[in-house]
Amino acid sequence: MAISAVARETVFALRRQIAKIEGTLPERLQAPAGAPLDAGADADATPGADLTIVRRGLAAALPDGFLPIGVERLDAALGGGLPKAALSEIHGLETREAGAVAGFALSLTSLILKQAHGLPVLWIGTTEIFREAGFPYARGLQASFGIAPEQLLFSEAPKLVDALWVAEEAARMTALAAVILEIRGNPQRLDLTATRRLHARAASAGRPVFLLRQAAEPEPTAAPVRLIVSSAPAVPRVTVAGPLAGSIGRPAFTIAIGKSRTALPGQFTLEWNPDERAFDERRGQRTENSVPVVSLPRGRKDPAAASGAVLAFPAPRSSDVGSSATGGQPPPGQRAAHFGPRRAG
Known part of the structure; x- marks a missing residue:
């Protein structure tokens, strides 16, 4: 039957x-x-x-349906890479990680443009986002990611509702290689319904939509993949003679899988190779940065000594510094010249 x-x-x-x-x-x-x-x-x-x-064992990923990141272990944990026709979240848990999130998104954009045949990528954000984090530097795009300035378009919306509308309309366009929407925090408008619309538009157009989130907490969305990105310390540059002391190597990212189709957890340290335009996984290498953040002053080998004992001085007498009514302060009209008027508000 x-x-x-x-x-x-x-x-x-x-x-x-x-x-x-x-x-x-x-x-x-x-x-x-x-x-x-x-x-x-x-x-x-x-x-x-x-x-x-359905059968036991990891299914082979379809090459046409996924964007391989290029790191074998990470792609295997994601089931083949990031889905091309879907919404993917890239999180930064703190505001200071906005640069790392943007750098990782630009790296993915570089991988997409290799197969986009001249199609541009649209980056959407609110005025608050671009005022806080700034815009990507055009010369840096070309040198580090191989992205020509005309291949990356920007749309600055005054409000979040406008940015969401632009993203939904852009997600359905096949004339774009990908759409990037950058949002700060956990706004109420970016709910499950809004992400479902973005995911449906991306699936219909067959184009990826990346949702970059600054200082956001994980919450239910329609995105099948969520990656948590943070900056990783760079290692010295490697030369034929060995690591070059005092140098700063390739940009590095720490990628944690917060959500995926396979439900497999994992954390990876990736380095972006600007020459090959590809990711490399850092495994079994020294990760601490041996270069001091601020160089020591010339002529001194050690930092300043710790402060000594705290001494208590007796309060000055009114006969020494003036009348007690003014508390030792100069009379009106004799205020120091470098003290400007205090502004209200």
């Missing part, structure tokens, strides 16, 4: 949930044209239709 479509979908949903708990992926296979369906299929189903088959 054939199983109904509703019952079969229920079984598939349960198998997907079990696969997620076990850290495996469901495979979507396509039956050959004209091949008979199994006994569990409907009698009126079309031959050659897509059948969802």
Whole structure:
């Protein structure tokens, strides 16, 4: 007796949930044209239709559906990379990580533009975002990421509602290689419904939408992937003779998987190679920065000594410094010239 479509979908949903708990992926296979369906299929189903088959083991990722980051362990943990036709979140837990989040997003943009055939990328943000973090530097884009200035477009919206509207309209456009939306914090308007719309538009257009979030706490969204990005200390540059002391090497990021289709946790340290325009994983290398942040003054080898004992001086007598009514302060009109008027507000 054939199983109904509703019952079969229920079984598939349960198998997907079990696969997620076990850290495996469901495979979507396509039956050959004209091949008979199994006994569990409907009698009126079309031959050659897509059948969802779940089995143990990690499913092979489809190259056309994912953007490989280029680090084997990270791509495997994500099930093949970042989905191309979906919404992906890139989080920075603190405001000071805004530069690292933007740098990682630009690295992904560089990977996308290799396959975009001249299509530009649109970066959307509010006035508050660009005023706080600034705009990417055009010369740095070309030198570090191989992104020409005309390939990266910016849209500055006065309010969050305007930025969301621009992002939704841009996400449906196939004339863009990708859309980047940068949001600060956890605004109420960026709820599950808003992220569902962005995810649906991205899936319909077949283009990725990256949601950059400054100083944001994880919350339920429609994005299937959430990466938490922070800056990692750079190591000295490597030369033929060994590490070059006092130098600063490649930009480095610490990537933690907060959410993915495989539900596999992981934390990775990636270095961006501006020459190859690719990521490299740092494994088994020294990560502490041996270069002092501020150089010591010339002629001194040690920092200033600690302060000595605190002494208590007796309060001055009124006969020594003036009348007690003024508390030793100069009379009005004799205020020091470097003290300007205090502004209110």
